[in-house]
Amino acid sequence: MTRAPKRTNRPEAVKIDLLDAAARILTERGIQAFTLDLVARDAGVSKGGLLHHFANKKALLDGLFMREMEAFRDDILASMQKDPEPNGRAARAYIGMDHMENGEKGTPALLRHLLAVMLLEPQLCSEWTRHYWETIRSTGLFDNMTPSLLLSCLAADGLAIWDILGADIIDKKNREQLHALIEKLTNFSNTES
Template identity: 30%
Template sequence: MAKRESARDRILTAAEAIVVGKGVSSLTFDEVAEQTGLSKGGILYHFASKDALVRAMVERFVYRFETGLAGIEHEDEDPHGRYTRAYVGATLGEAASTGEQYDRLGASITAALSNFPDLLEIVRQQNIRCQAAVEEDGLDPVDATIIRLAVEGLWMAEVFNVMHLDPEMKRKVTARLIERTRASSNRK
């Protein structure tokens, strides 16, 4: 028997759907209540303000990414470049923790960060952790950083609908980035 989603998770899921569909400026407790079947008071019980709800969405977004990345990393038997390969896979791969809905949520949350500058710190800390892990991954730290930045650039271009590579080209670029994690030596 499947575990029933908690009220808090139902609220977050509904809020994410609203943000993806309409943007963070359209996120209201009334609409979340309508989507979840909970009362506005029930929403307020879990989240005292819209800022608190958006913060929880950002935290859950980061948690999902890090959990997906850890799962991919755990499956990789080669320790040399393992984290960097997992980062490529979690961000760009077909088995990514991302997926189209996740990417749309990422774009919506990233755009919303300009309205909630204190939430940038959550994303900043996640990026600091990722960069430190990339630099200590057994690869040349500069090569690993170049790979990470290429991944970030491609993801951002896609989620903000600035550029979409042909699927075959994206597959080849992703494969080449992963290949570079196997070719880079640990010269610091």
């Protein structure tokens, strides 16, 4: 069953539909069921149409990963603009302090599946890791990195990995205390020399 409406000569709309279908299939069925035929069918596109935009499965997964990284970068930059305190701003944006305060759930399921793909494909792991750090560096996160800011980012990454893996092992009270401590580390950098 197709989910996308018919499109006439709108290549960007087709590409978006293909990436949306790829994300749905990856999160609902996992990488083992992820095929180009299934993605094309779900997007309402012929396999040839899919191959016009994405030459192979790797290119489609790359496109999905790059889209998620762009959204992540845009979230970081938007969060930085909203933060009135310049010291530690990039670190707070990176670790998502504004999301933590609003009680939003951690990393979406799509990232869990993209992480699984990375673990299965060493070439993708190398390429995507390099792109991830290039994306993060472009936000200015490392421009004035202090040990406490780095520690806050690493701690938040550790919590995010647990969220990605679905390890619900920290109760709400402890999670709130960890978030408070991580935020304190982003403010502590004011006193570091």
